[in-house]
Amino acid sequence: MKLILIIDILGTIAFAISGVLTALNKRLDPFGILIIAFVTAVGGGTLRDILIDANVAWMRNLTFVYVIFGSTIFAVIFRKRLGYIRRSLFLFDTIGIALYTIVGVEKGIAAGFHPIICVALGTMTACFGGVLRDILCNEIPIIFRKEIYATACILGASAYFLLHNTPISEDFIVIISGSIVIIVRLLAVYFNLSLPSIYRKEVDETMS
Amino acid sequence: MKLILIIDILGTIAFAISGVLTALNKRLDPFGILIIAFVTAVGGGTLRDILIDANVAWMRNLTFVYVIFGSTIFAVIFRKRLGYIRRSLFLFDTIGIALYTIVGVEKGIAAGFHPIICVALGTMTACFGGVLRDILCNEIPIIFRKEIYATACILGASAYFLLHNTPISEDFIVIISGSIVIIVRLLAVYFNLSLPSIYRKEVDETMS
Amino acid sequence: MKLILIIDILGTIAFAISGVLTALNKRLDPFGILIIAFVTAVGGGTLRDILIDANVAWMRNLTFVYVIFGSTIFAVIFRKRLGYIRRSLFLFDTIGIALYTIVGVEKGIAAGFHPIICVALGTMTACFGGVLRDILCNEIPIIFRKEIYATACILGASAYFLLHNTPISEDFIVIISGSIVIIVRLLAVYFNLSLPSIYRKEVDETMS
Numbered sequence A, B, C: 001m002k003l004i005l006i007i008d009i010l011g012t013i014a015f016a017i018s019g020v021l022t023a024l025n026k027r028l029d030p031f032g033i034l035i036i037a038f039v040t041a042v043g044g045g046t047l048r049d050i051l052i053d054a055n056v057a058w059m060r061n062l063t064f065v066y067v068i069f070g071s072t073i074f075a076v077i078f079r080k081r082l083g084y085i086r087r088s089l090f091l092f093d094t095i096g097i098a099l100y101t102i103v104g105v106e107k108g109i110a111a112g113f114h115p116i117i118c119v120a121l122g123t124m125t126a127c128f129g130g131v132l133r134d135i136l137c138n139e140i141p142i143i144f145r146k147e148i149y150a151t152a153c154i155l156g157a158s159a160y161f162l163l164h165n166t167p168i169s170e171d172f173i174v175i176i177s178g179s180i181v182i183i184v185r186l187l188a189v190y191f192n193l194s195l196p197s198i199y200r201k202e203v204d205e206t207m208s
Helices: A002-025 A030-051 A063-077 A086-110 A115-136 A149-163 A170-190 A200-207 B002-025 B030-051 B063-077 B086-110 B115-136 B149-163 B170-190 B200-207 C002-025 C030-051 C063-077 C086-110 C115-136 C149-163 C170-190 C200-207
Strands: none
Touching: A002 A030, A002 A063, A002 A086, A002 A115, A030 A063, A030 A086, A030 A115, A030 B030, A030 C030, A086 A115, A086 A149, A086 A170, A115 A149, A115 B115, A115 C115, A149 A170, B002 B030, B002 B063, B002 B086, B002 B115, B030 B063, B030 B086, B030 B115, B030 C030, B086 B115, B086 B149, B086 B170, B115 B149, B115 C115, B149 B170, C002 C030, C002 C063, C002 C086, C002 C115, C030 C063, C030 C086, C030 C115, C086 C115, C086 C149, C086 C170, C115 C149, C149 C170
């Protein structure tokens, strides 16, 4: 599927650029910027591959390494103008998350894991690059606080798993479950949704 | 050994709930709370399994996944009342640490590692879930600052290793070394002990 | 090569002591100090071994474990005087970085990785112990902000890779590429160089 590869590369570009933006904000030097871009783009997949004891993908296939190098240089050079393409970036990023989720679920199914673990692997592939980025930048991961996209990944990954034993063709399953991730995230951002916070005040009282 | 499984589950519950409490304090959303509960409960064992290149336990046996899900939901619902069961929680937690220590040492012995590495694996199994929890919550790990329980784990793990080549039955070794971990920690908390801090003032002077 | 082993041990000592100094500054307890010393000294190599799915070196050969224990005890006892030997420490540290870089590249070549990955593995071996140290101490890794030594490692690692297919003897390649790492770092520190920071003001404006 050529289409998937293209979208996957667009997703990697979006993740790498999101890493560069975070690193610039933290005033890191060029080496730091490159590492953060790299970790944001491949961190989730790397953690997944270590957990399922598979070969780490980017170490054997350098396409994504080159894509990340290129995106980082591009983002640093055009850092002043990134504001203008922010909307397109957000779209790539959302598509990237959808694709990464599907890649993760597929790897889990191929390795014979339980459905719950497959859904977790899909979500991890999509979300943990950002978690590692935030840890390296000394922040509480944003996805633990106000981003709903983990929920989008979990829904899309579950759909993929439910459909993969039906006679529906794989291409179509990818489109359906990918669309679920994308639509849930777009709706969430459009309506400014986030997961309801557990009442804090009570907790603060209980804890003090 | 049915007894060990039961206590192991109680320990997992205690670790998961401790993760939920930390996450609530940090005002994380439900996804963040679940991840922190999960990492706190299985993080130490996962790091151990990656280091010794074994299969990651919770990915193939879902009992603990369900236990963590259940504990997290329970802890969130009854968050107001957790103050009342704090004492029982502390006990579960201490028992959990003791059990996790023994599991880690046993895995190290089974894989033929040197005694020092076995003791390190036991301590890591018991302590690194909490370390990862603190890193994700953007804190310096509490165990590096004022908790004595790593010392308790090291003592218990060493006892286990010393006894396992004697004719003493395994059940009895588990009870002895587990009790050492529990008693050292209870005594430390009761007498408000912590490891002596290295003189700071001197250091500050040296460093500045 | 006896010489390499000796210098490697000196490097481990320097890394461990740098970990102790950071941990003392953060007012950690003895357990925390030992863990930070350990992570600083072996963290980079451990991450490398996990990524290339090799056995983690220090778990099977305890020489370095003993060296780290010894260095930690030494550094804690003589913490008041470490100021005086800071210059020698810096030299050991620089030599250690050079050696760790070469060890990482060699492992990558032996496992048949692409040159870029080999250079990355060398740099990772030399630099990520410090990154993990800073994460555990709740700091943004210093190497992402103002240290030029990653650049020194990348240059030395590239030289090693370029030379290893020539008829030059391995010993000589080690000396050349190691010297590049050392000289670049010494020059950088002497002339107070760091990588140029990307203009921040623009970025702040773009982001806000």
